Amino acid sequence: MQPIRYVIVGNGAAGVTAAETIRQHDSVGEITIISAEPFPMYSRPGLAYVFLNEISKEQVFARQPEWYQQMRLNLLFGKAVSLDVDRQAVQLEDGRILPYDRLLIATGARAVPPPYAGADLKGVHYLDTLAGTKELMKQAKRRRRAVVVGGGITALEMTEGLAHHGVDTHYFLRRDRLWGKVFNDTEAKILEGRMRQQHVHIHYNTEAVEILGDRRGRVRAVRLKDGKEFKCNLVGIAIGVRPSIDLVKDTPIETDRAILVDETMQSSVRNVYAAGDCAQVYDPWTEQHMLDILWPSAVAEGHAVALNMVGKHRAYKKGSPFNACLLFGLHISTMGQINPRRDEDEPEIHQYLSRGSSEVWYTYPRHYASAWAEEGDNTIRLVMDGDYLVGALLVGDQTIADPLRYIIENRVNFREIHSDFSIGGLALKRSVQRFWSKSNQSQAESYLNP
Amino acid sequence: MAKESFFRTLFKSASQDADQDDQQADLAKVGCVVPDASRCVQCGVCGYNCPVGIQVRDYAHRGLPVDDPRCITCGNCINVCPRGTLRWETQAHELLKDRFLLTADLQV
Structure with missing residues (x-):
């Protein structure tokens, strides 16, 4: 049997995770990664730390050229400019044509220029x-x-x-x-x-x-x-950024704000998959196809798409979008549906999403209730949909970030906390911590003593 | 393997190890840096600040504890990580149990 030819357009979190995962499951397949930037994979979120002089320019590279060799990944520098889905081939700007059996589009997203004059000036x-x-x-x-x-x-x-x-x-x-x-x-x-x-x-x-x-x-x-x-x-x-989907422009591949994919991460055209910033994935919370411009989402999607590309049919369930960041010395984590106030005159979905965010954040649950606590520079905001926690934003103290993330992700019934919603201050944090340790304990007991 | 027996094996082997090898038991008490792969963005701030040059992000990428024998347990990587990816874990088995429960629950 001929080895399967995998072509991956994009050398970022989704593309590289997919390549690595494909290699784990297919030791003979030919894997080609096309990178528009002439470097091995680097951490795009890390650019901010390069700018802040927290790391060197070299340190931002998350993979070395040797790693590609070890994994037997063929890294090509060039820009994919056209796609022929009937012949199953991708053409690069320099004329090279790459035929594929499975294609992954993981081209990411690019910053949008300002919509006014002067964008091309130096500076x-x-x-x-x-x-x-x-x-x-x-x-x-x-x-x-x-x-x-x-x-x-x-x-x-x-x-x-x-x-x-x-x-x-x-x-x-x-x-x-x-x-x-x-x-x-x-x-x-x-x-x-x-x-x-x-x-x-x-x-x-x-x-x-x-x-x-x-x-x-x-x-x-x-x-x-x-x-x-x-x-x-x-x-x-x-x-903000715009998903890079020019490659699929003149193809029958269905797009909305990005490439629409099904639960196997496949586009509307057979053998063409998409993952990461350029893919729009079904979100179970909002019941819509949503866009995440988030590194962890790209990694999760890269992993899921690879399993499907190697022929293991695995439905991908999109998680609740999560981001943790450090701005001006302040730790902030954002998860799920947290829109604090939606102005009537603004569209529900933003035209441009900024890096490190998700469209889901801007949404509003149907049965909205919220809790708020502040203590100095530490704040907690919880957003409920009926009995369930659907979103949270923490500034400063991050002690309860992981529990909240788990509670949202796994739809743990959070009704018990509801009565504590108005207590505010540190008491809200303690209440969440109590709930968390209690629910962990009872869960552990049920597994150990069934 | 059934969940129940998995835990029993886990705890049993943990305690046996401790009995057999005091040195290892001491190490387990000291603990090590443990990453949460789902928070990591591979920026490399951790490894850049490691005084002995451990590329901590490679562990974070695989979701493995930093078991490099060169680790001097200074905690720099934990402090500098902008995403809260790393933490100090003294009870590796407790952690494993938690993680296993989480995944087990997802798969039920």
């Missing part, structure tokens, strides 16, 4: 690729005043990095609240306080409408909505 930067981050770091050393535009983790990481490099950093908020789609007022205020401590200037209700350049094509200012000019020489853009 407009993104924290999205390794090359872009290196350039940003070089420029941050020379620039004196920067404007950062966008909500979400990447924008905040960029702000933190610029401030760290000693740049006079100005953060523009379209409305009156930081990351308004995720944070409530208190959560936002805590983080805003930390930002000010690092000398970041926050401008509320301020919107850029154009980036202005000088004669040499360099950024000199941004024009604001009210017509005023705000002088700066660096503009950081982090308004």
Whole structure:
């Protein structure tokens, strides 16, 4: 029998996890990974730590070239530009044609440029690729005043990095609240306080409408909505990312905001699979196909898709989206459905999602109830749907993050806690901890003494 | 293997090991760094801050305890991880039991 030819477009979390998993189950298959960036796999979330000088540029590589050799993975540098699903072949920009038996599209997502003029000026930067981050770091050393535009983790990481490099950093908020789609007022205020401590200037209700350049094509200012000019020489853009799905444009593969996949991670076309940021997967909580731009989701999907590609039919059950991050020294974890307030005039699903977030976060459970506790810079927000916990956001103290994650993921009946919802403060945390140890104990007993 | 017998074997072998090898029992008391693979984003901050050069993220990637004999148990990696991936675990068997219960529950 001929070895199966696996072609994986994308060298990120989903693609590499899939390659590794395929190799574990198929020792003879030919596995080719196509990477648009000329590097072995690196950690995209790690770019923020490169920018903050917390790690070196070399340390961001999560796999070494030797690893690909050991795993017998053929790593090709190039851009896949077209796909012929009838002949089952992918064509690269340089003309190379790669026939496949199973194709995985794991092309990820890319930062979206601003929807106004001036995006091509020198001094407009993104924290999205390794090359872009290196350039940003070089420029941050020379620039004196920067404007950062966008909500979400990447924008905040960029702000933190610029401030760290000693740049006079100005953060523009379209409305009156930081990351308004995720944070409530208190959560936002805590983080805003930390930002000010690092000398970041926050401008509320301020919107850029154009980036202005000088004669040499360099950024000199941004024009604001009210017509005023705000002088700066660096503009950081982090308004979100768009799934990279150009490859499937002229094919019958069904897409919505990304490539739609079934429970086996297969697209609407046979032998073509998708995973990671460019895949839209059925979410059991919202009962819709949702987009996660999250590393752990990409890894889980990469693993699941590989099992199906090698012929083990395994239905993938999407987990509740989870992210833990560190911003301005503050640990924040976000999980499940946590939309604090949905404005009537805003669409339910966002046009662009920022890295490190999920569309599920912006949703609202049907039978909404919530609990809130704060103690200094530590907050707990729990979101219930009837008797079940469906979302949580923790700022600061992360003691109960894992229990909450488990309770959401496994739909543990949380009714018992409901009566404690109004107690607030540290008592809410203790109540969750008590519930957790009790439910663990009874579970252990039932297994050990059936 | 039935769940029940799995645990009995697990606990039995744990206690036997301790009896047989005092040194190993001491080590078990000291504990080691244990990752939660589902939190890790492979950024490498952990290994970068390891004074003896252990690439901690390779353990996190596989979800394995950091059992490198060079580990001086300084805890740097735990402190610097931006995602709360690493923790200090002194009762490896307790942990294993918890993890097993979680997966067992998912599979029922």
